[in-house]
Amino acid sequence: MNKIKVGLASCGIAAGAKQIQEYIQNEIKDKKLNIALEETGCIGMCYNEPLVEVFSDSGQWLYGNVTEEKAEKIIEHHAQNDKPIKEWLVKAENIQTDDDSYFAKQLKIASRNCGIIDPTKIDDYISTGGYESLKKALKTSSQDIIKEIMKSGIRGRGGGGFPTGVKWESAVNAAKKKNEKPIIVCNADEGDPGAFMDRNLMESDPHTVLEGLIIGAYAIGAEEGYIYIRREYPLALKRIESAVKQAQEKGFLGQNILGSDFKLEIKIHRGAGAFVCGESTALMASMMGKAGEPRAKYIHNVESGFKNKPTVLNNVETFANIPVILEKGAKWFAEIGSGDVSENPWGGSSGTKVFSLVGNLERTGLIEVPMGITLREIVYDIGGGIPKGRKFKAIQTGGPSGGCLPESHLDLEVDFDSLTKAGSMMGSGGMIVMDDKTCMVDIARYFITFLKGESCGKCTPCREGLIALDEILTRITKGKGKEGDIELMDNICETMKIASLCELGKSASNPVLSTIKYFIDEYVAHIKDRKCPAGVCKELIKYKVNDNCTGCTICAKNCPVDAVSGKPKEMHSIDQEKCIKCDICNEVCNFDAITVE
Amino acid sequence: MQNIDKIIDKWNTDPDYVIEMMQDIQDELRHTPREVLEQITKRTKVPLARLYHIATFYKSFSLTLQGIHKIQVCTGTACHVKGAPNILDAFARELKIEIGETTEDGKYTLDEVRCLGCCSLAPVVMINDDVYGNFTTKKIKSLLEKYK
Numbered sequence: 001m002n003k004i005k006v007g008l009a010s011c012g013i014a015a016g017a018k019q020i021q022e023y024i025q026n027e028i029k030d031k032k033l034n035i036a037l038e039e040t041g042c043i044g045m046c047y048n049e050p051l052v053e054v055f056s057d058s059g060q061w062l063y064g065n066v067t068e069e070k071a072e073k074i075i076e077h078h079a080q081n082d083k084p085i086k087e088w089l090v091k092a093e094n095i096q097t098d099d100d101s102y103f104a105k106q107l108k109i110a111s112r113n114c115g116i117i118d119p120t121k122i123d124d125y126i127s128t129g130g131y132e133s134l135k136k137a138l139k140t141s142s143q144d145i146i147k148e149i150m151k152s153g154i155r156g157r158g159g160g161g162f163p164t165g166v167k168w169e170s171a172v173n174a175a176k177k178k179n180e181k182p183i184i185v186c187n188a189d190e191g192d193p194g195a196f197m198d199r200n201l202m203e204s205d206p207h208t209v210l211e212g213l214i215i216g217a218y219a220i221g222a223e224e225g226y227i228y229i230r231r232e233y234p235l236a237l238k239r240i241e242s243a244v245k246q247a248q249e250k251g252f253l254g255q256n257i258l259g260s261d262f263k264l265e266i267k268i269h270r271g272a273g274a275f276v277c278g279e280s281t282a283l284m285a286s287m288m289g290k291a292g293e294p295r296a297k298y299i300h301n302v303e304s305g306f307k308n309k310p311t312v313l314n315n316v317e318t319f320a321n322i323p324v325i326l327e328k329g330a331k332w333f334a335e336i337g338s339g340d341v342s343e344n345p346w347g348g349s350s351g352t353k354v355f356s357l358v359g360n361l362e363r364t365g366l367i368e369v370p371m372g373i374t375l376r377e378i379v380y381d382i383g384g385g386i387p388k389g390r391k392f393k394a395i396q397t398g399g400p401s402g403g404c405l406p407e408s409h410l411d412l413e414v415d416f417d418s419l420t421k422a423g424s425m426m427g428s429g430g431m432i433v434m435d436d437k438t439c440m441v442d443i444a445r446y447f448i449t450f451l452k453g454e455s456c457g458k459c460t461p462c463r464e465g466l467i468a469l470d471e472i473l474t475r476i477t478k479g480k481g482k483e484g485d486i487e488l489m490d491n492i493c494e495t496m497k498i499a500s501l502c503e504l505g506k507s508a509s510n511p512v513l514s515t516i517k518y519f520i521d522e523y524v525a526h527i528k529d530r531k532c533p534a535g536v537c538k539e540l541i542k543y544k545v546n547d548n549c550t551g552c553t554i555c556a557k558n559c560p561v562d563a564v565s566g567k568p569k570e571m572h573s574i575d576q577e578k579c580i581k582c583d584i585c586n587e588v589c590n591f592d593a594i595t596v597e
Numbered sequence: 598m599q600n601i602d603k604i605i606d607k608w609n610t611d612p613d614y615v616i617e618m619m620q621d622i623q624d625e626l627r628h629t630p631r632e633v634l635e636q637i638t639k640r641t642k643v644p645l646a647r648l649y650h651i652a653t654f655y656k657s658f659s660l661t662l663q664g665i666h667k668i669q670v671c672t673g674t675a676c677h678v679k680g681a682p683n684i685l686d687a688f689a690r691e692l693k694i695e696i697g698e699t700t701e702d703g704k705y706t707l708d709e710v711r712c713l714g715c716c717s718l719a720p721v722v723m724i725n726d727d728v729y730g731n732f733t734t735k736k737i738k739s740l741l742e743k744y745k
Contacts, residue, residue: 010728011714011718014728015730046717046718192712193672193677193712194673194675194716195716196715200714232714234726270616270617270620271655272620272658273655273657274654286616287613290650291651291654291655356716358674359675359719364675364716366717434678438678443678447674450711456654560687582686583683584683587735588735
């Protein structure tokens with residue numbers, strides 16, 4: 001029987017995949033077709049969503065940008081009569097497509113099953129070799145597992161880059177000393193705006209995260225595990241909850257796991273909307289029913305974390321790598337990536353990293369690449385470059401704590417250490433590409449406003465520093481910048497870096513410092529010339545009608561404040577007094593007749 | 598208030614889970630008013646001051662009643678770069694309210710959210726639990742029609 005699979009992760013659903021699935025379901029029912037309909041997660045090709053895959057004698061064909069009309073034809077021609085439709089194909093075995101280059105430089109470890117298996121069925125995961133690594137682990141001593149993880153060189157995927165093996169070993173030692181059972185926690189509070197790697201892993205392959213977590217618990221001797229998921233990810237939460245239940249039923253969780261003495265109970269906490277809760281000590285405070293305020297970390301979590309017990313906190317993606325490391329061996333993993341981790345894990349960045357590649361790009365989505373790949377390869381070979389003939393301006397990495405790098409840095413290798421040296425950081429994996437229509441001062445202000453809202457307010461440098469930075473940046477974007485503002489910001493940033501309590505405050509100045517470092521001209525243009533070269537800052541720009549205008553009246557009809565006037569078939573004009581710079585005229589114009597100055 | 602007790606019982610009156618209780622209550626009542634917080638205090642012995650700290654610290658909670666339909670315009674980085682501020686302004690104009698406010702008829706609350714994780718479809722708007730990608734200001738009217 002031929003089979004159809006629809007990709008139903010959050011991004012697919014937002015693009016309309018649910019309607020496509022319902023449509024196909026109804027077609028099968030109404031026409032009594034002998035076709036199986038299944039669901040899967042996201043393969044990372046978000047720019048082609050909704051995605052529908054057909055399995056027939058012709059092989060496996062993945063179709064992109066599927067509409068109901070296309071779905072009807074795909075069912076009729078391909079699923080029923082095995083006549084694939086080549087024009088709509090985005091990926092198939094043995095057939096070349098334009099989209100092949102999207103995958104050519106990728107290597108999937110953590111996201112190996114995403115968009116392939118059905119995330120709602122544990123048996124699908126098991127059929128790909130799932131939970132075999134757990135079985136193998138239970139036959140190995142916990143010390144040997146930690147040694148293996150240490151040897152693999154894997155470092156924390158949440159952005160911190162701390163070697164996972166070292167963390168596990170420290171917790172074991174602390175637990176012995178205190179004579180307590182350690183706790184294991186999975187950090188699924190992916191708060192960086194522009195990052196959704198962990199969401200997809202949980203939605204598309206929850207069991208690999210769970211298996212990694214169970215192996216981790218066994219290795220450190222924990223009997224209590226927690227997963228902290230942000231509330232903004234309802235589907236990820238649902239998938240993880242159901243995965244935990246299924247794993248319990250199969251005996252991978254609970255008492256006497258797979259017949260051994262090892263027991264583990266997993267509880268789930270929902271974050272209630274606070275960016276700072278991604279920070280480990282804030283997360284643990286939140287898990288204890290308190291406001292998520294961090295504490296100073298002179299005592300590490302591995303010694304005294306959740307409820308003052310030795311606690312290991314790892315990120316979703318870190319856990320997703322663990323089963324594969326045990327399956328294929330530490331040596332195999334260590335050889336992937338950059339640097340040399342054979343002596344110690346700090347020597348390089350082994351393995352792969354999942355990135356969410358978004359912004360002004362031809363191809364946006366989730367990619368998994370070996371560490372050490374260059375930014376240029378990611379932006380151009382995988383991402384397909386900048387659309388609409390515009391120019392690349394910057395790539396923002398590391399979330400609000402990261403920075404913006406200019407074109408001259410595109411040949412940097414992406415790993416834990418090299419981006420940090422350049423004034424940004426790899427972070428948890430958000431990569432936002434910006435074209436020449438992006439104002440870097442506005443971006444700096446954007447991140448600072450965000451962080452100002454998210455600062456917990458406990459320590460003064462972060463709380464007051466962000467308020468001051470926000471005030472100065474807002475002033476600059478409104479054309480009211482003063483001479484000396486840049487130096488003043490430098491000064492504030494320095495204080496925040498040295499004196500803030502947690503990493504949020506210590507790194508909060510990065511968006512400002514990196515944009516000053518690489519895009520100082522734009523600051524100068526705002527402050528001295530009162531101009532926004534990118535045409536973004538509303539107080540500094542004007543909308544004007546240019547000679548391309550045909551007098552079609554569409555802008556006048558759509559203007560919410562009646563600022564556009566002109567007779568039909570004659571050139572229109574915009575009343576600057578009335579104009580609120582909402583960009584609607586520009587958006588609706590079919591003749592490129594609106595200029596932003 | 599029976600419903601509130603049910604929710605508190607669901608979490609075994611465990612003080613570690615007050616944030617969970619409050620989220621369930623927020624979903625049920627569309628706000629977490631003082632009477633409810635007092636009831637949680639009574640049952641869990643968690644001080645009212647701490648509950649108030651939680652209710653004002655986390656963005657999920659509101660002390661005043663939210664609209665029937667919650668409109669969240671994503672202002673994550675990718676959405677920001679792709680024009681989310683204009684979309685947010687356009688919603689505010691259309692609904693005649695400021696960000697964070699509720700319309701007089703109690704139908705809509707307009708809010709911004711930093712990242713729904715659908716960045717590849719930026720800009721994104723979420724109404725209740727439904728996410729709409731590649732959003733433009735042109736789509737606002739027809740979208741509001743759907744949620745009456």
